[in-house]
Amino acid sequence: MSWGDDFKRAFNAYKKGDYTIAFEGFKKLAEQGNAAAQYNVGWMTTQGKGTAQDFSEAVKWYTLSAKQGYSTAQYHLAMKHYEGKGVIQDYKKALKWFLLAAEQGNVLSQYNSGFMFYEGKGTIQDHKEALKWYTLAAEQGYASAQTYLGTMYYAGQGGLIEDIVYAHMWFNIGFSNGDENGGKNRDVVAKRMTPSQIEKAQDLARECVKKNYKGC
Numbered sequence: 640m641s642w643g644d645d646f647k648r649a650f651n652a653y654k655k656g657d658y659t660i661a662f663e664g665f666k667k668l669a670e671q672g673n674a675a676a677q678y679n680v681g682w683m684t685t686q687g688k689g690t691a692q693d694f695s696e697a698v699k700w701y702t703l704s705a706k707q708g709y710s711t712a713q714y715h716l717a718m719k720h721y722e723g724k725g726v727i728q729d730y731k732k733a734l735k736w737f738l739l740a741a742e743q744g745n746v747l748s749q750y751n752s753g754f755m756f757y758e759g760k761g762t763i764q765d766h767k768e769a770l771k772w773y774t775l776a777a778e779q780g781y782a783s784a785q786t787y788l789g790t791m792y793y794a795g796q797g798g799l800i801e802d803i804v805y806a807h808m809w810f811n812i813g814f815s816n817g818d819e820n821g822g823k824n825r826d827v828v829a830k831r832m833t834p835s836q837i838e839k840a841q842d843l844a845r846e847c848v849k850k851n852y853k854g855c
Contacts, residue, residue: 646676653679653688662689669700677704678712685715694725705736713740714748721751730761741772749776750784757787770797777809778852785852786813786821793828803828807840808855812847 649664795801813821
C-alpha cells in the first residue's frame with residue numbers, strides 16, 4: 640500500500656472524528672519521513688487530538704516537516720518560536736521560518752513576516768521589507784495585510800509617498816474582507832477627505848477588487 644493510500648485512510652479517520660486512529664496512521668507515516676504526516680502529527684499533538692497535548696513534541700514534528708520544506712509546518716513552527724510554546728521564545732527563529740514559508744507563498748507567513756519587519760521583531764525594523772511582504776499577502780486577499788497597506792500609505796512609510804486616497808482604498812478593501820480595523824481606519828481617514836477624494840478611493844477599490852488585488 641502506498642503512502643497516499645495510508646495517508647488518505649488517516650485523513651478520512653480524522654474527518655470522521657476518529658482521532659486516535661488518525662493519529663496512529665499519521666505517526667506511522669511520519670516516522671517513515673512523510674512531511675505532510677509529520678505536520679499532521681505536530682498539529683494533532685498541539686491540539687491534543689488522538690494524543691496528549693504536548694507543545695514540545697509538536698515542535699519536534701513540525702521541525703522535521705519544516706526541514707523538508709513543508710510550508711504549513713514552517714508557519715506553525717514559526718508560531719511556536721514566536722509564542723514560546725514548546726520551545727524558548729525566539730523572534731529571530733520565528734522570522735526565519737516565517738520567511739521560508741512566505742517565499743513559498745504561504746499567506747499567513749507573508750503577513751507575519753511583514754508584521755515582524757514593521758515592528759522590528761527578530762530583525763532591524765525595515766518598513767520597505769514590511770511593505771514587500773504585506774503587499775504579497777494583500778494580493779492574496781489577506782484582509783489584515785490590506786489594512787496595514789492602508790496604514791503605510793497613510794503614514795508614507797516604506798518608501799511610499801503619503802497618499803490618503805490609497806490609504807482609504809486599502810482600508811476599505813481590508814474591511815470588505817473582514818478586518819474591522821480597516822473599517823475604523825477608513826472612517827477616520829474619510830474625515831480628512833473631500834467628497835471627490837472619497838469617490839476616487841471607492842472607484843480605485845472597485846478596480847482593485849476586479850484585478851484580484853494585483854497591481855493596485
